[in-house]
Amino acid sequence: MIREIPPEEAPNGGVLYDGSCGFCGWWAPYWERTLKKSCFAIATLQSSWVVSRLGQSGEELLRDVLLLKNDGCVVRGAEVYRAIMRRIWWAYPLYVFSILPDARSL
Numbered sequence: 001m002i003r004e005i006p007p008e009e010a011p012n013g014g015v016l017y018d019g020s021c022g023f024c025g026w027w028a029p030y031w032e033r034t035l036k037k038s039c040f041a042i043a044t045l046q047s048s049w050v051v052s053r054l055g056q057s058g059e060e061l062l063r064d065v066l067l068l069k070n071d072g073c074v075v076r077g078a079e080v081y082r083a084i085m086r087r088i089w090w091a092y093p094l095y096v097f098s099i100l101p102d103a104r105s106l
Contacts, residue, residue, distance in 0.1 A: 010041035012087055013069040015080065018062050019044030038087045040067075 015035060017024040028035075028042050035042055043050060045066065051057050054066075054074065067075040067083050075083055078098075085095035 010036075011039040011070065012083075013067050014041040014043055015084070016043055016045050016047075016050055016066040016068055018065075019046050021062075024065065034088065035084070038084065040084065040087070 015028070017028045019025060032042060045061050050068075051061070053068070054061065064076040065080050067080040069075065082095055082098055085091040085098065
């Protein structure tokens with residue numbers, strides 16, 4: 001079980017995922033160690049502190065995986081994966097590929 005922790009405890013922010021989603025419920029625990037080594041916290045979007053901090057709830061909040069940066073900026077969807085890949089040394093080549101103009105259209 002993943003401990004619910006606010007992203008302030010991690011320099012790169014917090015990855016927020018839908019705890020009721022089957023894929024997300026598998027993805028986050030599987031990559032938890034890697035994310036923590038890369039200074040990301042993880043928590044579910046259903047956490048009470050997430051709802052109060054973002055001021056959103058329901059369908060709007062659960063649409064995408066989110067990255068809540070320590071400066072308060074919220075990143076959604078594919079940009080979350082790019083931000084993570086950018087911080088993991090072995091995933092960095094995938095990040096570079098993902099920002100190439102032709103690769104983005106794929």
